[in-house]
Amino acid sequence: MTRQAPAPDLPLVLAGPLLRRLETRRLVLWLVASRPLEARLQLAWDDPQCGPVERELPLDASRCQRLPLGRQASLHLIDVALDEALPADSFIHYDLLVDDAGATRAIADWAPHLLYPGQRRPSFVRRGRLDHLLHGSCRKPHHPGRDGLLQADQLLQASLGQATERPALLMLSGDQIYADDVAGPMLAAIHQLIERLGLYGERLEGATVADSEALLAHPDGYYRREDLLPAYTANEELRERFFGGVKKPVFTSANAHNHLVTCAEVLAMYLLVWSPTPWRLIAPVMPALPARLAERYRREETTIRAFAADLPQVARALAQLPSLMIFDDHDITDDWNLSARWEQSAYEHPFSRRIVGNALIGYLLCQGWGNCPEAFAAELPALQALFAAPDPHQRLDAHAQDAIVQRLLRFEHWHYSLPGQPLLLVLDTRTRRWRSERYLSRPSGLMDWEALCELQHALLDEPAVVIVSPAPMFGVKLIEIIQRLFTWAGHPLLVDAENWMAHRGAAKVMLNIFRHSRTPANYVILSGDVHYSFAYDIHLRHRDRGPRIWQITSSGIKNEFPARLLDLFDRLNRWLYAPRSPLNWFTKRRTLQITPRIPSRSPRGERLWNGAGLGQVHLDAQGQPRTIRQLNADGSEPTRFESDERAAD
Template identity: 85%
Template sequence: MNALPLSDTHPTDLPLVLAGPLLRRLEARRLVLWLVGRRALDARLQLAWDDPQRGVVEFDLPLDDARCQRLSVGRHAWLHLIDLHLDEPLPADTFIYYDLLIEDDGRRLAIADWAPHLLYPGQTQPSFVRRGRLDHLLHGSCRKPHHPGKDGLLQADALIDATRAQPTERPALLMLSGDQIYADDVAGPMLVAIHRLIERLGLYGEHLDGATISTSEALYAHPAGYYRREDLLPAYTANEELRERFFGGVEKPVFTSANAHNHLVTFAEVMAMYLLVWSPEPWRLIAPRLPELPEHLVARYRGEEALISAFAADLPQAARAMAQLPCLMIFDDHDITDDWNLSARWEQVAYGHPFSRRIVGNALLGYLLCQGWGNCPDAFANELPAIRELLAAPDYQQRLSAEAQDAIIDRLLTFNHWHYSLPGQPLLLVLDTRTRRWRSESTLSRPSGLMDWEALCELQHALLDEPAVVIVSPAPVFGVKLIEIIQRLFTWAGQPLLVDAENWMAHRGAAHVMLNIFRHSRTPANYVILSGDVHYSFAYEVHIRHRDSGPRIWQITSSGIKNEFPARLLDWFDRLNRWLYAPHSPLNWFTKRRRMQITPRIPSRSQRGERLWNGAGLGQVRLDEHGRPSEIHQLNADGSEPTRFEVTEREELHG
């Protein structure tokens, strides 16, 4: 395989918009959009809605530098970060139509011209609804392109299509709670597509330190570039541990994706991945071909190729949903790398090596630009100038400055404001459970708490005197006790990485503080916790024992959007958990949650009393006027009847 040449694509061969728009943060006086164009676009945003007193209200807003930041990530790829502060509030529970008019060769082109796949039949413009209350949410995590089965995001598209005449039936938002991409688990055909897109768009290269190759171009051309990237580490003793801990050299067949032989490395690879998982347009620009591979890998490649082709075919509907429904996001490990910050020892190994530090940093930079910024633009105001400077000054070979890139990565690795909130009724709080961890002081290899003392104190302060709250925690706060016990056993044996031993109860201090927050007299009466991560779905209702007036907590987990747990294994876990932690089991008194009364809601399609639902899809939650769930559904990716998590006879559990 030859090195990728610098792109000689003529800009007019490319679509005006490569990805987006994605509708991101939406408030009464604020509208945030994200898109990628082939150049810095001269555009205007139009808004229109029907007002009962004034008739049609229209706004035509030029996207000047105050409203739109434009960052070049390649010769023919420009990020557009659109942040509109509005003088007049957007109406609630009303269809608001929008259009992005782009100047091109003296013409003004609308979304219907440059992205007709974003429109439903009969639409001339996309629409959105700002809901007056946060009373209807979609949520999910773990969207792995090469997992067999349909994409759960298509269920959001189908729901919008079915309610196009009913603004109050539109969900208030789509909450993506982790693993929006799998940077550490990339199919061979997806990696080939990434490299073809890098070439076609001229995405910027970079210098690499600490590997056997020194530039991104050398990486793309290397014989180990597909399925054997761990071989690119220098062959000396210090890297043996890095191979195991970072690249997944240890087989992990139960609780996590297996080995990460195609781990994304460069910033260009990360950016190309985002374009390819969010938009159908890049797929029309490339023709991935089978690279030179050993014979034993060709069959694997061909099998993955069919899965990736099916994923790409569904992207128009997924993109349409994300253009017409506010989308908020938070990272989990696979957005960056498996076991990210699992323990202090993991951090020591990964951040102590220049190559792995760059890999983590590039994924984090991609997350900031493609996910984090749209959640809360204000949080990144101090970070963007340095990023803009880095991207504005590639050298004559179109590579980024290694010194400037490393300086930005150093800043991002210590950045502590990835979490955010969305005011409303109820309040939405989205937790960062990855970068502000409570590290073990006694044993560096023990799992870190998912949030440290300071972060938990900030959480409690944000909750004070709120009547109700929706908390987004990528990992469930109240998980399946048996699985957590198995993770603890592996931790005691010194192998937490083998089972992804990351749960709220794995760290005594973090668990104790979190449970105390729920018991605080001034924190909300009603909590809804939305989670993902685990590749199965469930719903628990939680009460504090012996306190009739205490808070009510609902743990609602939906995972994955395009991923599932091994079916037979989960069935055994489900049965054993019900048996070992039945209401009167003495094992309950050894759990950290023994003061909690936990009642599972039963999936409507349960055949033998299962508590866990194993099927890709998207979670749907409706809340009443007090912020309590009135309906909990899993919208199954296969299009079958939604699974309802139903209230049954009260069955008390502790674990």
Template identity: 85%
Template sequence: MNALSLPEAHTADLPLVLAGPLLRRLEARRLVLWLVGSRPLDARLQLTWDDPQRGMVELDLPLDDSRCQHLAVGRHACLHLIDVQLDEPLPADTFIYYDLAIEEDGATLAIADWAPHLLYPGQTRPSFVRRGRLDHLLHGSCRKPHHPSKDGLLQADVLIEASREQPGKRPALLMLSGDQVYADDVAGPMLAAIHQLIERLGLYGEHLDGATVSTSEALYAHPAGYYRREDLLPAYTANAELRERFFGGVRKPVFTSANAHNHLVTFAEVLAMYLLVWSPAPWRLIVPRLPELPEHLTARYHAEEPLIRAFVADLPQAARAMAHLPCLMIFDDHDITDDWNLSARWEQTVYSHPFSRRIVGNALLGYLLCQGWGNCPDAFATELPAIRDLLAAPDHQQRLIAETQDAIIGRLLAFNRWHYSLPAQPLLLVLDTRTRRWRSESTLSRPSGLMDWEALCELQHALLDEPAVVIVSPAPMFGVKLIEIVQRLFTWAGYPLLVDAENWMAHRGAAKVMLNIFRHSRTPANYVILSGDVHYSFAYEVHIRHRDSGPRIWQITSSGIKNEFPRRLLDWFDRLNRWLYAPHSPLNWFTKRRKMQITPRIPSRSQRGERLWNGAGLGQVHLDERGRPSEIRQLNADGSTPTRFEATERDELHG
């Protein structure tokens, strides 16, 4: 049986809901939920809470076109974005119970009927808490399904279950700061599941230009469709550079993950991936089967199978956590492709070829519909009509119209409102560090700055006169100096892609402007910077030298949710960084941040003075009334005692 065949037992009717609901943006007068149904759903949102003066308050809100937008993404898959504006504010710091009552064949079905895995024992419907302050945050990045660790999202589920009777202990927010999916690093069994789900749901196909296959169906059936997708590039000489740099060639490629031979290509593949990493329901519709592979690739496929099975077994708990906590997200590179927009040369190479441009565009369109839209629905109001037209009119073979798809991709590549904010105490600012880059004009292959001058000016304007702020920067603003130096050396040697040479200090102009923002007299007194990306966790306290009045900055990095750094290599980096950049080392005077004093917090489980914590999990930060961290912890995915990042006086400051 090939990867697209379906056994007879799986031809029954599809479930009403394939994924979700995910609780997304939550404000006093606004509630956003995301889900995917097997068809457009006739539903009502029901909210209930106990008010001390009025008693039990119940709202029953029909989800008409003003409150719910539908986008069909296949014959049997319809994305729903529920965006409810409320006449009166939701209460703060109390449990609010919600349900989605769906009308089907004359019956009304509740979440307990169609998604019982989203409920805790004894619960009849999910709940959320709108916290009055952002004083308790969970954050993390880098959730790779076939990494051998446990899934760190389960620690959010454990935390919610433990605080079911205490609304004040519910986190205010789950912030996912990048690599929610790995479009460029897909296990064989996951790709087989993706292809079966595409067939089962009738997700729309597409025409492909610039590849040796002309349609998505031809891609799925091609012998090189598993583990060898780089072979589908055109063979002619004009694309030699793209071929060499694509999907995992001999050199570090433009699509740069070393494991990118199963890189997602089509829009349908991207959508199916989101369904399969966020919900257990689609897995019940398919039985992934081994495709036809050479012997050595068959062995690799079988080695990956138990990792994917373990990931799927944990999905009910991960989905339950995301139904109870407001979840905000921002992309990093793997959501689209490794080293996305790393340099002007990268952009020039990838966007000038129709096949690679389509691959990036499909992943970006998938991000918009599955992540970005729920972050800030208003930002995409001008883009949705064209996307709706594309999805509403596939051709007679259920493929998207290529010209329309390419036009939308062109608009998304030029779109500049991926960043967003959440008005709260403290203010939350989520940065786009991938698409508005400060490109090198002198050497196109040099790494671009993570934000250009205009974007940084907008950031400074948003910060003016705020007492405190939480900034989400997918890449740490203050990272490990030795690793940044290694990246700089490879850049000088002409190999920036080989070491993922993208950090805030890699571009002189962007680094200078960013550091000047912190020194501005009208920007906040207290900054908390939440980051991920690097596959290890750490916490720094940062001060401006010779200024007692502030600001105070905390760089808090949690990575990955389900990924880790090579352990022995990180131990060496950690140890050498402590030796070479000790407080009085003259090397500190050659850094761009020499005017900053940086004090590492020490992990509580450190055995030899390590500053870096290498273990999958989820970050947890408690903030006091001034927006300063009162506790920083890493909730370890293996369920062991959480790791605290403790302030210490014995470590002098280093630059």
């Protein structure tokens, strides 16, 4: 790779390091710098028998893959295999030593915001058991209120001297970015950062704009991007066909006015949600807007500035706590793959296919790779070639980009596992759908038969498991019934009718997995997606020997459900589906006894907790939850989810 001369006013590192997958003999880090770095990884810990241990490993090509994302942006994918096991349940300190103009610079020099008071370098803990997890989803930058990831930072700071109090893992279960719902000031920041770093542009086939430069200059580029879908005839086709006469575009979010389009926009978004450093390089200016939109921009600007102000603490937590991630719809676009008809509409047109593909490229590089690097070994060479050879106008090769998009749309290894006690299984509920062959507009099952068979095989003879399903396997019955009614009426997209029970075949196979005699005795299911939080204890009726299942949902990290509407749903659900209600017999879950846990701060016995924050779960030696809490983003007392046998249905 040609060595890129750094711009004199750019920092060495733009985002990261993020601590990603952590195993006994493996350490995975993600980082974006303003040029390819010559660096060394330094590890240090105290061995009770041998005393202090220090290791220094050069980050050569075998340990670090570098991809140029632009003229002044280089992605570093660091995957270090270790000859000796990292100690369990004790602090391990690390540093990235960077050679810069003849001097060696440490993290304390180039990213002091990543250190807690008293630290000289970041630290992490490899827990011997998966007994303490943080989890959450749905982090929308322009949602009013604080960022729930600040609770992870506060927890780490409180446990600086207590290794066993550290969580084993932060699990982000979907919607880490909102590619389809972007605030005007965030989009302005994205465009400034693209220019500042020279992120590569691209040609846009089938669009009303020819390329990324024309998109940025178009008068409809802010708050009216839905009008930039393909040319009028194709646009009407995309809007109207297959949706029962309802005019609804492929990009179905009601807030898609600033939907991300280009690969550069997606990559810039990731830098701006993971790190405070890019914000110091730009000064976004409001574009020319009508008065109504200008007023909206100014309202959003206050929220976006507050979001950016909290990023130093967020970045600090992500540098010192292992994190794993999985996509959900908003990481790509709303209603992504909801039905076979949606897929047909989206992927038949080159422009909508490119938009989805660009979001997948961004997910792979900024989230997916860090979960399981070996799964993407065959995909990275093509991406490296794409970014390494832009044309003289600094645009990506369109044919090579389209070939990568086609390959990613067929890719089937986004799911992954983490060995340990208990086993962690993270499900892809977006790309391996159980599609309806007779009624293409019906919602697809969240996993197809083959994927569910693979899930069952992975569970065999495990004593306990933590399953991460972005959408809850067991949700609120009333909401699921409403979604089913809209589906029967031919409008599943209007209510995001995607839940495990929406597809008869997928629901039946999933319930049979729980009944299998060789699958685990204890299941903990972590979910997000719905913008509220709840916990259920679940038992199979007439099966005294188990299994035991806990559905634990935490959503969102920085998002909430409309309060009055959720309160209405909660009340109606309790009345209509009370334990003795005959309506329970008309659901697909009648073979299960589901006991909602009551939030400790619920004044009227509500089952659903509506507040941004981060979920926290402690597991005992058998993999059963000891405590289930929501760490509230507003800093108030954590909400505990407590058992109440009287609430069983």
